Amino acid sequence: MRPPALNVGAKVALAVAVAAVCVAGAIGVLVHRITADEQLATARSGLDQELRSAAEELAVGRRSGAEIDPRGLPGPVARAVRDDVRVTYLQDGGEHPVLWAATRVSGGKVLALSRSYAPEERSLASLDRTLLATGAAATVLVSLMGLVLGVRMGRRATAAARTAERIADGDLDARARPDGRDEIARLAASVNAMxxxxxxxLEAERLVTADIAHELRTPVAGMSTAVGLLPPGRASELVAGSVYKLRGLVEDVLEVARMDSEVAAVETEQREVSAMARRAVAGLDGVEVRVAADAIVDTDPRRVERVLANLAANALWHGAPPVEVEVDGPIVRVRDHGPGFPSDLLTVLHTSGPQRFRTGSRTGGTGLGLTIATGQARLLGARLTFRNHPDGGAETELRLPTE
Known part of the structure; x- marks a missing residue:
């Protein structure tokens, strides 16, 4: 199982915390090293000064704290003083380190001084504890500041992403707030510009579509009139069928344009769902209406019947008969016995809804039927659900509002 992904705020806070730990650690190591070197240099210098004083007192016959050829003299010190040089040496004794200073005197003997280096070690340990506490406090403080900054950045980025999602869902009035002058503000401004x-x-497309449809109504009406004047025959039937389809397409395009412009009015009245279902499919062969439970709803019957007629016609055209229209209270299900919705089309229907002039059927079509049905359902406050029936065939469910 993959771990959950971190958001922008968490990533910024984590990066700041890691940077704070690295900086605090580097500063702590540097201060420790410099302090340790300075302490050792000071101790060496002091003990070397005492050694010189002891050698001078020995030269005039006075006693001093230094020893001649002491037993515990470290080997490195003994070897180093052979060259007649003064030597200082820190002997690591665990919890009891000793600092030595030695030099060769007359007679080939070694004059040496020693003292405990434990006080310096304790002072350095105390400094380390102080550095650790200070570094931890600074890391926590900087991490909190990074968390605040990261959360703010994350919220701004999330707000811009949600605005883009609302725009993708069709809310073209959604806008982001481009606060500041950083990259997130630029992203928000880009979302607004998009x-x-x-x-x-879309407005230009709607206007062009509506204009074309309006311009086509007059010649299509003339063609419909002219078809009635043709002599009976196979050619007349073909022309009449084509004109009928063209007229239906023009009316569908106009209906989509009206819904896009949001000028469509909803006129509600109380009607039985079963009566609207029967009226919707009255002119369609191969469609059966079954009533499991009836209900009376307050809705626009013309639009409900248009939705059901489009769904049933789409099922006949792209699926296979028989087409079943089941009324279950305020819910109407339209099912065919064809191959069902293609998987790619079903994904599109679930994510962005039907798209005009796009259909997943091999039998052709404009894709306006489902588009109009979805638009009408949205005007009615109803909900359309698309799925494939477990026993085969495509199924569309219309859920009408009951309040």
Whole structure:
């Protein structure tokens, strides 16, 4: 199982904390090293001065604290003084370190001084504890500051991402707040610019589509009239069928344009769901209506019937008969017995909804049927759900509001 991914705020806080630990550790090691070297140099210098004083007192016959050829003289010191030099040496004795100073005097003997180096070690240990406490406190403080900064950055980035998601879901009025002048503010401004550009392009597309559809209504109406004047025959039937399909397509495009412009009005009244279902599929062969439970809802019956008619026609066109329309209270399910929704189309339906002029069926189509059905359901406050039935076939569920 993969661990959960860290968000931007947590990553910033973690990076600041790691940096604070590294800096505090480096400073602590540096101060420890410098202090230790200075302590040792001072101790060496002091003991060497005492050794010189002791040698002078020995030369005039006075007694001093120094010893001649002491038993515990370390081997490195004994070897070093052979060259007639003064030597200072720190003998590591664990908890009892000893600092030595020695020199050769007349007669080939060695004059040596020693003292405990434990006080310096205790002082250095105390400094280390102080550095550790100070470094820990500084690390906690800097980490908290990094956490605050990271949380703020994370919230701003999350707000920009949520705004982009709302825009992707169709809320073109959503806007981010580009606070500051950093990269996140630039991201928020870019999201807003994207929303403006997308809204302008969609509005231009809607206007062009609506204009084309309006311009086509007159010639299509003329063609419908002219078809009625043709003599009966196979050619007349083909022309009439094509004109009928063209007229339906033009009306669908106009309906989409009206929904996009949000000028469509909803006129509600109380109606039985079963009555609306039967009226919707009255002119479709191969569609069966079954009523498991009926209900009376306050809705726009024209739009409900348009949704159900589109769903049933889509099931007949892209699926296979028989098409079953089941009424279960305020819920209406439309199921066919075809191969079902293609997996890629079902993914699109679940994520971004139906897309006009796109269909996953091999039989062709414009994709406007599901688009209009979804738009009408949205106007009614209803919900459409698309899925494949466990026993085969595509199934669409319309859930009408009950309040």
């Amino acid at each position: 929303a403006d550009a997308l809204g302008a392009r």
